[in-house]
Amino acid sequence: MVEKKVEAPLEEKTVENLKAGDGVLLSGVVYTARDAAHKRLFDLIEKKQKLPFDLSGSVIYYVGPSPAPPGRVIGAAGPTTSFRMDSYTPRLLMHGVKGMIGKGQRSDEVKEAMREYTAVYFGATGGAAALLSGSIVESEVIAFDDLGPEAIRRLVVKEMPLVVINDCWGNDLYIEGRRRWARE
Amino acid sequence: MAKSPRVIALNEVKKTVKRLSIEACTDLNKDVEEALVRAREKEESPVGRAIFDQLLKNADIARRQSIPICQDTGFAVLFLEIGQDVSFSGGYLEDAISEGVSEGYKEGYLRKSIIKNAYTNPENTGDNTPPIIHTRIVPGDRVKITMLPKGGGSENMSRVRMMKPADGMEGVRDFVVETVRDAGANPCPPILVGVGLGGTFDYVAYLAKKSLLRGIGERNPDPELARYETEWLKEINKLGIGPAGLGGTVTALDLFIETFGRHIASYPAAVNIQCHAARSKTAIL
Numbered sequence: 467m468v469e470k471k472v473e474a475p476l477e478e479k480t481v482e483n484l485k486a487g488d489g490v491l492l493s494g495v496v497y498t499a500r501d502a503a504h505k506r507l508f509d510l511i512e513k514k515q516k517l518p519f520d521l522s523g524s525v526i527y528y529v530g531p532s533p534a535p536p537g538r539v540i541g542a543a544g545p546t547t548s549f550r551m552d553s554y555t556p557r558l559l560m561h562g563v564k565g566m567i568g569k570g571q572r573s574d575e576v577k578e579a580m581r582e583y584t585a586v587y588f589g590a591t592g593g594a595a596a597l598l599s600g601s602i603v604e605s606e607v608i609a610f611d612d613l614g615p616e617a618i619r620r621l622v623v624k625e626m627p628l629v630v631i632n633d634c635w636g637n638d639l640y641i642e643g644r645r646r647w648a649r650e
Numbered sequence: 651m652a653k654s655p656r657v658i659a660l661n662e663v664k665k666t667v668k669r670l671s672i673e674a675c676t677d678l679n680k681d682v683e684e685a686l687v688r689a690r691e692k693e694e695s696p697v698g699r700a701i702f703d704q705l706l707k708n709a710d711i712a713r714r715q716s717i718p719i720c721q722d723t724g725f726a727v728l729f730l731e732i733g734q735d736v737s738f739s740g741g742y743l744e745d746a747i748s749e750g751v752s753e754g755y756k757e758g759y760l761r762k763s764i765i766k767n768a769y770t771n772p773e774n775t776g777d778n779t780p781p782i783i784h785t786r787i788v789p790g791d792r793v794k795i796t797m798l799p800k801g802g803g804s805e806n807m808s809r810v811r812m813m814k815p816a817d818g819m820e821g822v823r824d825f826v827v828e829t830v831r832d833a834g835a836n837p838c839p840p841i842l843v844g845v846g847l848g849g850t851f852d853y854v855a856y857l858a859k860k861s862l863l864r865g866i867g868e869r870n871p872d873p874e875l876a877r878y879e880t881e882w883l884k885e886i887n888k889l890g891i892g893p894a895g896l897g898g899t900v901t902a903l904d905l906f907i908e909t910f911g912r913h914i915a916s917y918p919a920a921v922n923i924q925c926h927a928a929r930s931k932t933a934i935l
Contacts, residue, residue, distance in 0.1 A: 593719065647898050
């Protein structure tokens with residue numbers, strides 16, 4: 467697999483150059499958010515209130531890490547299943563989010579919004595949480611501390627191993643991969 | 651005169667549950683790791699093989715650094731086989747189990763994923779309690795405790811269907827394959843597939859979960875069911891979902907069927923999906 471080095475936050479041009487199936491080593495700042503944090507972000511947008519981080523060009527990692535043991539930046543930190551965020555995602559992309567990291571297939575509405583707003587969906591290997599934890603070099607809770615593992619964290623990652631699942635051109639690696647390897 | 655019961659201090663139960671919680675989440679059982687090694691050899695997709703490399707490396711890091719294999723350290727599901735000649739001292743059994751989970755999840759830096767009430771806004775219980783406890787009373791004076799932390803991603807893709815007797819085993823096969831197909835990449839393939847057949851609506855789901863306690867490669871003792879297990883696994887591996895859902899020839903590592911009697915009108919079937927981080931640890935007191 468080709469491995470492209472990519473920096474976050476993402477520029478539009480970077481997103482345009484990524485294709486479903488590309489291996490990516492992502493470095494830079496990403497924000498964690500999962501179910502409960504998405505609901506709160508969505509409500510803040512609805513009420514036109516200030517958001518805890520700048521969405522423009524941002525990458526959101528769907529993860530609820532385990533607690534950091536002493537001497538570690540973060541605990542195990544692999545992706546959670548992305549479809550639970552689907553109902554909130556198009557609105558976030560409209561407001562500038564350019565990348566998402568998770569696992570599992572997205573809805574047609576999300577894929578359409580990715581084309582419309584030029585965004586990319588990366589897959590991280592589900593269950594490879596100890597391995598992925600090693601690519602996180604900084605972690606700080608910046609909002610919704612009361613949500614525990616679901617709080618929003620600002621992470622700095624270094625060469626996090628990812629795969630492009632959905633690009634901004636409408637390609638879907640899950641569909642293509644399954645088609646290629648299905649037997650009958 | 652009746653035999654006097656063997657007394658087990660509940661403090662021992664608590665300490666055991668605590669230890670099993672931490673070990674289950676950080677130390678992948680050998681049978682699962684060896685199945686991943688064998689599956690890597692079988693996998694035809696180069697990308698799929700690269701995913702297996704990640705999973706094996708991940709298990710190694712988790713074990714050496716004592717951190718969770720997966721950040722979702724699950725709902726604590728406990729299976730207890732309690733010898734009927736045992737008596738417990740020093741409190742209540744369920745409290746001791748709950749305290750063991752609480753201490754294990756806190757001291758082991760495991761994620762606390764349980765919300766107080768299913769219907770409230772997120773308010774975490776803070777110690778991953780309450781656990782789910784399944785008990786069976788068996789002959790003897792021993793207590794066997796198995797801790798199976800069950801992640802949400804694979805649990806969410808599981809299903810129960812009340813089928814018709816006329817559907818037969820072909821119908822069940824189609825239901826199982828359809829469940830895995832629809833789950834796709836969501837439950838972290840390569841998966842284990844637990845199938846329950848018979849009993850009631852609630853019991854069939856328990857059977858499916860209980861089947862996941864078997865070691866990988868351990869067939870149902872009934873030769874006919876063992877044959878179904880092998881055949882259905884082959885069907886699933888033709889789906890092409892592959893490791894991490896990126897496409898490949900290994901979608902499931904194994905499939906287990908557990909059965910029970912059924913009502914003449916009923917044909918309940920359940921599929922409990924388990925991710926590749928198939929964690930469990932057992933102790934006997």
